[in-house]
Amino acid sequence: MREWFDLIIIGAGPAGLTAALYAGRAELKALLLERAMPGGQVMTTSEVENYPGVGKISGAELCMKFQEQAEMFGTEFRYEEVRELELEEDVKVVRTYDNEYETRAILYAAGASPRPMEVPGEDRLRGRGISFCATCDGAFFRGKETAVVGGGDTAAEDALYLARMCKKVTVIVRKDKMRAAASLQRKLKELDNVEILTGTTVAEVLGDEVVEGLRIRTGNEERILPVSGVFAAIGVVPQTGLLKGKVNTCNQGYIACDSNMMTSIPGVFAAGDVVQKPLRQIITAAADGAVAVNGILNYLND
Numbered sequence: 649m650r651e652w653f654d655l656i657i658i659g660a661g662p663a664g665l666t667a668a669l670y671a672g673r674a675e676l677k678a679l680l681l682e683r684a685m686p687g688g689q690v691m692t693t694s695e696v697e698n699y700p701g702v703g704k705i706s707g708a709e710l711c712m713k714f715q716e717q718a719e720m721f722g723t724e725f726r727y728e729e730v731r732e733l734e735l736e737e738d739v740k741v742v743r744t745y746d747n748e749y750e751t752r753a754i755l756y757a758a759g760a761s762p763r764p765m766e767v768p769g770e771d772r773l774r775g776r777g778i779s780f781c782a783t784c785d786g787a788f789f790r791g792k793e794t795a796v797v798g799g800g801d802t803a804a805e806d807a808l809y810l811a812r813m814c815k816k817v818t819v820i821v822r823k824d825k826m827r828a829a830a831s832l833q834r835k836l837k838e839l840d841n842v843e844i845l846t847g848t849t850v851a852e853v854l855g856d857e858v859v860e861g862l863r864i865r866t867g868n869e870e871r872i873l874p875v876s877g878v879f880a881a882i883g884v885v886p887q888t889g890l891l892k893g894k895v896n897t898c899n900q901g902y903i904a905c906d907s908n909m910m911t912s913i914p915g916v917f918a919a920g921d922v923v924q925k926p927l928r929q930i931i932t933a934a935a936d937g938a939v940a941v942n943g944i945l946n947y948l949n950d
């Protein structure tokens with residue numbers, strides 16, 4: 649027999665964890681399913697300084713606080729990977745690799761994953777000098793020269809983190825300026841061991857067994873940048889897999905929701921980085937989770 653819940657939340661990033669908190673406080677019989685570790689992308693963020701009320705905090709510590717608070721109010725957490733969803737109007741079935749559950753509402757908060765660079769050498773050298781997480785892998789490049797590819801907040805934060813331990817960090821930005829927060833850009837410019845190359849793209853990652861350099865292109869000129877680590881920070885791709893072809897999405901693949909965070913399928917809600925919206929931050933993901941539970945309560949009461 650399938651176990652039954654009022655609400656099943658898929659994903660334990662800031663959106664899912666906030667929803668778990670709100671669902672617990674609303675005394676819903678809610679289950680949160682997470683395939684790996686709670687926290688999502690925030691776990692790989694070295695320092696967060698724009699989440700109000702907590703000052704400067706490491707991503708991992710903030711995640712722990714989110715989880716502790718969410719668990720306090722009774723939402724159940726299980727570590728299972730969802731493999732299939734059946735989305736009928738009245739009852740929805742969630743199949744993991746271990747169990748099957750029934751629920752009236754689903755909150756899909758599966759987040760996003762790092763966008764690959766899609767350049768020659770990337771597939772061969774991923775994990776052999778190419779990384780998508782500076783805080784996870786930075787220490788392997790202590791005293792070495794590294795490059796960060798991208799011009800957003802993630803690239804800036806990665807470069808700041810790496811500059812503490814690497815001999816030199818080159819930031820490769822395809823446009824003529826970075827789009828990262830001004831405060832992060834200012835901090836980067838203050839560092840002697842950080843160089844920002846604008847108008848520059850990566851043409852190839854070089855190396856047989858491990859990364860030995862990058863072939864980079866500025867205008868019509870190409871040159872070799874000798875680095876042993878490459879950190880790709882060029883944005884994210886929404887992890888919409890389980891809902892692909894089922895709910896409406898925008899042209900970049902993000903899920904389209906109404907103002908209650910409900911998707912085009914009644915009873916299926918989405919929140920966080922999988923959703924189409926103008927600003928992807930921890931605080932907007934958390935806010936999505938809260939708004940979604942409010943919408944879910946109304947949906948269940950109807």
Ligand code: NDP
Pocket residue numbers: 693695696697698765797798799800801802803805821822823826827849881882883884927928929930
């Ligand atoms: P963004 O989408 O903000 O930035 C991606 C960067 O990569 C841009 O500079 C973009 O260039 C560049 N880029 C994209 N594709 C390529 C490519 N193929 N080759 C080279 N460069 C490329 O991604 P982030 O991961 O930085 O941030 C995602 C979201 O998370 C943002 O909303 C950000 O604000 C948020 N965030 C917030 C943090 C915080 O609040 N503490 C920390 C980290 C992220 P271009 O400008 O030319 O498009």
